[in-house]
Amino acid sequence: MEKAKRYLVFLFGLFISSFGVSLITKANLGTSPISAIPYVLSLNFPFTLGQFTIAFSLFLILLQLFILRRNFKAEHLLQIPISVAFGYFIDLTMVMLGVVAPGSYPVKLVALLIGCVILGFGVYLEVIADVAMLPGESFVRAVTQTWKTDFGTTKVCFDVSMTVIAAITSLVLAHTLYGVREGTVIAALLVGFIARLFGRLLPFVPDLLFGKKAESEAAEAVENGKGGWVIAIGRQYGSGGRVIGQKLAQQLGYEFYDDAIVQMAAGTTGYTPQFVRQREENMTNSFLYDLVNQMYAYAPEEESPKDSVFLAEKKAIEEIAAKGRCVIVGRCADYLLRDDPHCLRVWLHADKARRVKRIMELEQLDEAAARTRIAQEDRRRATNYQYYTRRVWGLGKNYHLTLDTGLGEEYVQTCIEAALKALEAGQKVTV
Numbered sequence: 001m002e003k004a005k006r007y008l009v010f011l012f013g014l015f016i017s018s019f020g021v022s023l024i025t026k027a028n029l030g031t032s033p034i035s036a037i038p039y040v041l042s043l044n045f046p047f048t049l050g051q052f053t054i055a056f057s058l059f060l061i062l063l064q065l066f067i068l069r070r071n072f073k074a075e076h077l078l079q080i081p082i083s084v085a086f087g088y089f090i091d092l093t094m095v096m097l098g099v100v101a102p103g104s105y106p107v108k109l110v111a112l113l114i115g116c117v118i119l120g121f122g123v124y125l126e127v128i129a130d131v132a133m134l135p136g137e138s139f140v141r142a143v144t145q146t147w148k149t150d151f152g153t154t155k156v157c158f159d160v161s162m163t164v165i166a167a168i169t170s171l172v173l174a175h176t177l178y179g180v181r182e183g184t185v186i187a188a189l190l191v192g193f194i195a196r197l198f199g200r201l202l203p204f205v206p207d208l209l210f211g212k213k214a215e216s217e218a219a220e221a222v223e224n225g226k227g228g229w230v231i232a233i234g235r236q237y238g239s240g241g242r243v244i245g246q247k248l249a250q251q252l253g254y255e256f257y258d259d260a261i262v263q264m265a266a267g268t269t270g271y272t273p274q275f276v277r278q279r280e281e282n283m284t285n286s287f288l289y290d291l292v293n294q295m296y297a298y299a300p301e302e303e304s305p306k307d308s309v310f311l312a313e314k315k316a317i318e319e320i321a322a323k324g325r326c327v328i329v330g331r332c333a334d335y336l337l338r339d340d341p342h343c344l345r346v347w348l349h350a351d352k353a354r355r356v357k358r359i360m361e362l363e364q365l366d367e368a369a370a371r372t373r374i375a376q377e378d379r380r381r382a383t384n385y386q387y388y389t390r391r392v393w394g395l396g397k398n399y400h401l402t403l404d405t406g407l408g409e410e411y412v413q414t415c416i417e418a419a420l421k422a423l424e425a426g427q428k429v430t431v
Helices: 002-026 033-044 049-071 074-096 105-129 135-147 151-174 182-201 205-210 217-224 241-252 259-269 273-279 286-292 294-298 305-323 352-363 367-389 409-424
Strands: 230-235 255-257 326-329 343-349 401-404
Touching: 002 033, 002 074, 002 105, 002 182, 002 205, 033 049, 033 151, 033 182, 049 074, 049 135, 074 135, 105 182, 105 205, 105 294, 135 151, 135 294, 151 182, 151 294, 182 286, 182 294, 230 241, 241 255, 241 326, 241 409, 255 259, 255 305, 259 273, 259 305, 273 305, 286 294, 286 367, 305 326, 343 409, 352 367, 401 409
Parallel strands: 230 326, 230 343, 255 326, 343 401
Antiparallel strands: none
């Protein structure tokens, strides 16, 4: 039943995508990169855009066969009926949009942007259905699997190649550049970004459509609190949260996890610890991040390096929490363990002057440099936290306890221990 539902969602997403492609084409500012070659050919030969899309898709499937060889599986043949359906959907939606003929440039641009949103939503539905891939994305995946290249980089190269080939084809056949314009670049940049944005804004849709996936043993252990108590500490940069967490763990006889999580994530992702450390809790601008990594929106099993790091750390935190009796610092642990009844969530902060003084001493910086460093790190942590949790970093209601470390390390530790005892006793913590 679930499989059938997934195919229905995929088919609906395919139709929505075709509608988006057709509207982008109707805007007459250039079509999407994957449709650029079929569109140019349709302008010069007596076949429709949909028919050329089918032919081009079959060509990409044939290329996959040569690239993958013995690794080409029977499931890859599913791309054939998908390609045929997509081609006919394009022709159908082109007919449906027959009366659409934007005249002025602003109207064309609006039509293009609406088409990008529609196509992005269609891609989003195809990805969450997670049953198949269109030949374009499947071709990119075949290349990455065979030559061990990065999916995002390969997808960019593929789109650029399709655009360049379409432009050359247009110049050769029509002696003019037609079908490849600024709209092609806009679509290349926006469609994947919009698909990722839908994924972030609508995280509940897959569960709503297909039901919740079975949880891992580690996640179940966390939810049931089998391993004992966990203290998750969020902290402002320069507040001394790490040191306090470390001393608290020693005082309680708990395990302390900070850099160890980096090692665990590195072990499961194949990245070096330095690579993981550079990307964790580090995001300067979520919009630019999504824009740069929008190519990963097309494949459900492909994640950007930073997303892979976050997921690896999430898994590590769940496994750690399942064992219990530990202190975990940062890495959105308070959010990841929000449903664990045996997790004490703590937020540590301090006034700017204290933090500046601390960073000046620890990192041998002057006051101006220390202030800049604190502003940058707080912004990166806040943006990273908001991106992955959809919550405000440091918001008091998300924690059991919020404390100013300027009150003294011993006092802060005493308060946390008291809160832990109150929770253990089943008492309500009043702050």
